[in-house]
Amino acid sequence: MKLTVNGRAHDLASDPLRPLLHVLRDELDVTGPKAGCQQGSCGTCTILVDGEARRSCLTPLALVDGAEVTTIEGLGDATRLNALQAAFHQYYGAQCGFCTSGMIVAAHALLERNPAPTRHDIQTALAGHICRCTGYVKILDAIEAVARGETFTETNGDRQPGVEESVAKTGVSG
Amino acid sequence: MTSEILLPTSQEEAIASFGDGGGLTVLGGGTALMPELAAGGPSGLRVLCLARAGLDGVSRSNGSVTIGAACPISALEELDEPLATAARHVADPEVRAQATVGGNICVEASAESPRGDLQAPLIALAATGRSSGAGGERTEPIENFLASRDGRLLLEVSYPDTSRVAGYAVARRPHAHHYPIMAACAARDSGTTRVAVTGAARTGHRCTSVEQALASGATADDAAARVVDDVAGELRDDALASAWYRERVMPTLVARALAQLEEGSA
Amino acid sequence: MKAVGARLPRYDGLGHVVGETTFVDDVRVPDGNLWARALRSPSHAARIVRLDTRKAAELPGVHGIVTHEDIPRNVYGHLEALGVPADEPLLAEDEVRYKGQPIAVVAADSEEEAQAAVEAIELELEERDTLFDIRKAFDPDAPKIHPWGNWFPYFGGPDEGPDRRKVRKGDIDKAFSDADTIVQGVYRPAAIEHCPTETQVALVVPEASGRLVIYSCTQAMYFSMGVVAAHLEVPLNKLKFVGGTVGGGFGGKVDTAAETLSGLLALKTDRAVKWRWTREEEFLASSTRAPWHMEIADAVTSDGWILGRKMLTLHDAGAYARFSPYGLTKHAFHHAGAYTIPNIHFDGFVVFTNRVPTTAMRGFGVTSVSFAVETHISRIANTLGLDPYEFRLKNANRVGDTTPNGVTLTDPSTVATIHAVAEAAGDTLAPEYAAMTSEPRSGPLLPDHLVTQQRDGRSAHA
Numbered sequence: 056m057k058l059t060v061n062g063r064a065h066d067l068a069s070d071p072l073r074p075l076l077h078v079l080r081d082e083l084d085v086t087g088p089k090a091g092c093q094q095g096s097c098g099t100c101t102i103l104v105d106g107e108a109r110r111s112c113l114t115p116l117a118l119v120d121g122a123e124v125t126t127i128e129g130l131g132d133a134t135r136l137n138a139l140q141a142a143f144h145q146y147y148g149a150q151c152g153f154c155t156s157g158m159i160v161a162a163h164a165l166l167e168r169n170p171a172p173t174r175h176d177i178q179t180a181l182a183g184h185i186c187r188c189t190g191y192v193k194i195l196d197a198i199e200a201v202a203r204g205e206t207f208t209e210t211n212g213d214r215q216p217g218v219e220e221s222v223a224k225t226g227v228s229g
Numbered sequence: 230m231t232s233e234i235l236l237p238t239s240q241e242e243a244i245a246s247f248g249d250g251g252g253l254t255v256l257g258g259g260t261a262l263m264p265e266l267a268a269g270g271p272s273g274l275r276v277l278c279l280a281r282a283g284l285d286g287v288s289r290s291n292g293s294v295t296i297g298a299a300c301p302i303s304a305l306e307e308l309d310e311p312l313a314t315a316a317r318h319v320a321d322p323e324v325r326a327q328a329t330v331g332g333n334i335c336v337e338a339s340a341e342s343p344r345g346d347l348q349a350p351l352i353a354l355a356a357t358g359r360s361s362g363a364g365g366e367r368t369e370p371i372e373n374f375l376a377s378r379d380g381r382l383l384l385e386v387s388y389p390d391t392s393r394v395a396g397y398a399v400a401r402r403p404h405a406h407h408y409p410i411m412a413a414c415a416a417r418d419s420g421t422t423r424v425a426v427t428g429a430a431r432t433g434h435r436c437t438s439v440e441q442a443l444a445s446g447a448t449a450d451d452a453a454a455r456v457v458d459d460v461a462g463e464l465r466d467d468a469l470a471s472a473w474y475r476e477r478v479m480p481t482l483v484a485r486a487l488a489q490l491e492e493g494s495a
Numbered sequence: 496m497k498a499v500g501a502r503l504p505r506y507d508g509l510g511h512v513v514g515e516t517t518f519v520d521d522v523r524v525p526d527g528n529l530w531a532r533a534l535r536s537p538s539h540a541a542r543i544v545r546l547d548t549r550k551a552a553e554l555p556g557v558h559g560i561v562t563h564e565d566i567p568r569n570v571y572g573h574l575e576a577l578g579v580p581a582d583e584p585l586l587a588e589d590e591v592r593y594k595g596q597p598i599a600v601v602a603a604d605s606e607e608e609a610q611a612a613v614e615a616i617e618l619e620l621e622e623r624d625t626l627f628d629i630r631k632a633f634d635p636d637a638p639k640i641h642p643w644g645n646w647f648p649y650f651g652g653p654d655e656g657p658d659r660r661k662v663r664k665g666d667i668d669k670a671f672s673d674a675d676t677i678v679q680g681v682y683r684p685a686a687i688e689h690c691p692t693e694t695q696v697a698l699v700v701p702e703a704s705g706r707l708v709i710y711s712c713t714q715a716m717y718f719s720m721g722v723v724a725a726h727l728e729v730p731l732n733k734l735k736f737v738g739g740t741v742g743g744g745f746g747g748k749v750d751t752a753a754e755t756l757s758g759l760l761a762l763k764t765d766r767a768v769k770w771r772w773t774r775e776e777e778f779l780a781s782s783t784r785a786p787w788h789m790e791i792a793d794a795v796t797s798d799g800w801i802l803g804r805k806m807l808t809l810h811d812a813g814a815y816a817r818f819s820p821y822g823l824t825k826h827a828f829h830h831a832g833a834y835t836i837p838n839i840h841f842d843g844f845v846v847f848t849n850r851v852p853t854t855a856m857r858g859f860g861v862t863s864v865s866f867a868v869e870t871h872i873s874r875i876a877n878t879l880g881l882d883p884y885e886f887r888l889k890n891a892n893r894v895g896d897t898t899p900n901g902v903t904l905t906d907p908s909t910v911a912t913i914h915a916v917a918e919a920a921g922d923t924l925a926p927e928y929a930a931m932t933s934e935p936r937s938g939p940l941l942p943d944h945l946v947t948q949q950r951d952g953r954s955a956h957a
């Protein structure tokens with residue numbers, strides 16, 4: 056079976072019924088998608104299959120043979136955040152961070168389909184995603200900020216240092 | 230043990246691969262099957278995957294609407310009522326984009342929750358199911374298919390393409406999404422009303438007592454109360470709701486669905 | 496003071512948004528790891544008649560099985576440092592006391608093989624009577640479900656018996672005979688599962704030196720280290736804990752869950768072992784917030800004073816003590832809330848049931864008692880036909896007031912807090928109430944019944 060993950064092509068001989076989640080995490084070492092429930096109920100394992108948001112724990116490898124898979128790692132890295140990643144960081148949309156990769160990936164799929172969603176549209180699209188930390192408000196704020204075209208490369212008023220500054224502070228590099 | 234996967238690329242090939250279904254597990258979207266496997270279900274399965282068999286379309290022709298068994302539930306969200314509303318209430322958008330109509334009709338209810346929320350609206354729409362298996366192909370009312378679906382490969386469902394009024398009422402339980410506990414569906418077509426409930430019994434259930442009461446002139450509320458007879462002895466008791474609760478709430482849902490028929494035809 | 500009041504970026508936020516944060520399940524070790532699965536009790540209460548792991552051990556992929564016999568020190572108590580004996584076995588020996596209690600753990604090449612081995616372990620149980628309702632624990636015919644009896648017997652502060660937390664202040668009988676009305680209420684907040692999105696997980700890597708490297712999602716690093724060292728009977732320098740990345744805890748990752756057994760499997764197999772609980776295990780067998788049963792009876796006057804309070808708290812510990820005595824102790828401090836009540840009669844018990852052991856969650860013990868107290872205060876105001884703000888403001892703690900435990904308050908914030916609540920709710924207070932402060936009581940705010948309580952106080956710093 057063939058699979059392209061974040062632009063890299065793979066040839067796989069795994070069990071065709073193996074959940075894509077385990078193929079990604081345990082065979083390809085792509086650990087952004089998380090195993091929160093392995094039952095399709097929490098959304099932490101969400102990835103893009105040919106651009107559409109999918110639960111990788113519910114997806115047998117056989118169903119994605121030949122597909123293009125994108126995970127959180129494929130959307131941007133710490134030196135080049137995509138807008139959603141920057142917004143989640145700036146608006147405190149990530150607290151413990153365990154739901155975050157699934158949330159951002161699902162939000163990305165939404166914005167590709169509908170660049171100007173209402174708050175209700177966002178809630179509906181993320182209905183399958185559980186966050187136990189944030190209470191969701193900051194997540195919705197972050198996605199709305201991207202939808203209305205806010206930019207995140209500069210220091211944003213007195214709210215907090217901009218992303219570049221906090222990259223320097225946290226010492227995280229790509 | 231590694232599983233073996235069969236990936237037919239046409240309906241004919243799917244029917245031939247399925248044969249009488251012996252030793253085969255059908256894979257629709259996998260949204261019900263995969264959690265069962267993760268929970269330590271059987272390994273080394275022979276799996277017939279319908280994804281490429283050309284069974285995923287919706288068509289309108291010759292007075293009927295036909296939905297392929299591998300059609301994703303998300304494709305029904307703007308179709309005819311009460312099917313469309315029922316479809317929008319299944320799981321969440323990501324699961325709906327992957328889960329299939331065939332999987333929803335063929336899935337067994339689990340110990341924790343009822344599944345198969347599309348069964349009742351399809352019964353209300355007087356849908357038929359076309360399936361293959363031992364003894365060849367057969368087309369029958371969906372409620373009959375539900376009673377004898379073991380060993381069958383569901384190929385498609387169709388219902389008459391007429392204008393009708395419809396009603397849908399649901400009790401839900403908050404989850405990440407809102408999971409339907411049970412729902413009542415009603416559809417009225419040229420004076421005849423069909424009523425079905427989901428989440429009450431083992432499968433979607435046609436409410437003949439309610440229908441008969443309506444036909445003999447009972448008020449909607451009196452007719453709705455008869456749903457208790459229709460599901461007597463079959464009420465589910467699970468993690469979402471007790472049988473006690475279901476018995477008490479079901480008549481109200483049926484009454485609400487019937488009330489929508491009156492609003493719709495007014 | 497650059498940080499106070501400023502909105503700073505999360506120190507770990509960048510890693511989260513790009514998927515680079517390394518949670519325990521994301522740690523990779525060079526030769527890979529074995530996977531652990533547990534045999535858990537299918538019964539709420541039973542005697543273990545037979546446990547046989549021989550067939551399971553022969554299955555393909557299985558590297559090791561640990562039962563209570565393999566554990567240097569199986570029974571350990573969370574409060575041993577305070578002199579409370581141990582009651583909880585890491586793996587059940589002869590009794591199981593809650594559904595989901597671990598009995599054996601298996602390490603195998605894959606989760607599937609480990610699970611198959613768990614299912615091949617032969618277990619024979621003899622069912623026992625169960626107790627789930629804490630109110631029935633004291634009945635003479637209640638089943639005895641814990642070796643110590645049905646409630647915790649090791650309190651014994653200077654003024655209390657060993658079996659309860661006990662607070663007595665003032666003259667409770669006089670308060671009740673002077674009262675115009677007695678207002679009673681029963682409050683029963685339910686158990687809550689913390690439900691972190693990351694389930695309990697540990698990865699333990701044995702080093703050639705015999706030291707164990709333990710990747711842990713614990714919220715209580717040094718405490719967990721002590722627990723593991725106690726069970727393994729090794730000095731702390733034989734353990735290296737790597738933690739600090741927790742996929743949600745909320746108190747549920749205070750009790751040590753997966754580390755010790757993973758460590759034992761790693762020692763037995765000399766391989767790295769990962770144990771990642773399933774979501775079902777998390778719901779079934781991880782600790783929850785405790786359910787409580789609280790009864791309050793207050794002696795009140797028609798003009799809105801609380802003369803005395805009688806309160807009973809039953810704290811559901813589940814099957815073992817863990818930290819529950821500590822949680823109950825919060826009730827002994829907080830049962831008057833932020834109000835001044837001169838006469839007090841409080842009894843609190845930690846009760847054992849056949850539930851999963853309960854633990855901290857977001858304000859261990861304080862949230863439950865505060866819920867009861869504030870609801871009760873509103874109930875009194877309703878009963879007396881008084882404005883709930885005014886009733887609260889009158890009885891609110893002032894400088895010089897004393898708590899049920901006799902501590903004299905020097906800087907209470909109740910009045911200011913109630914003012915802020917009224918403002919946030921858009922409610923206007925009558926001028927004399929809006930003008931109230933936390934200054935020491937005098938005039939109409941110092942009725943006779945509050946004079947002595949002020950005299951009897953002692954400093955919090957004494």
Ligand SMILES: Cc1cc2nc3c(=O)[nH]c(=O)nc-3n(C[C@H](O)[C@H](O)[C@H](O)COP(=O)(O)OP(=O)(O)OC[C@H]3O[C@@H](n4cnc5c(N)ncnc54)[C@H](O)[C@@H]3O)c2cc1C
Nearest residue numbers: 095257258259260261262320329331332333335345346383
């Ligand atoms: C988070 C979550 C939420 C859910 N919420 C709901 C809900 O609200 N309502 C609801 O009804 N369900 C719900 N489900 C259950 C499930 O997703 C649906 O019932 C879904 O429609 C199943 O379809 P599938 O194609 O994914 O089935 P699959 O998992 O592929 O198959 C399910 C069963 O049907 C059989 N099968 C599939 N297709 C055919 C066919 N054509 N012929 C014969 N047999 C076939 C399979 O062998 C299997 O036994 C939920 C599931 C999850 C994970």
Ligand code: FES
Nearest residue numbers: 092093097098112
């Ligand atoms: S791990 Fe896939 S939805 Fe929870």
Ligand code: FES
Nearest residue numbers: 150151186187188
């Ligand atoms: S940030 Fe912790 S679960 Fe969402």
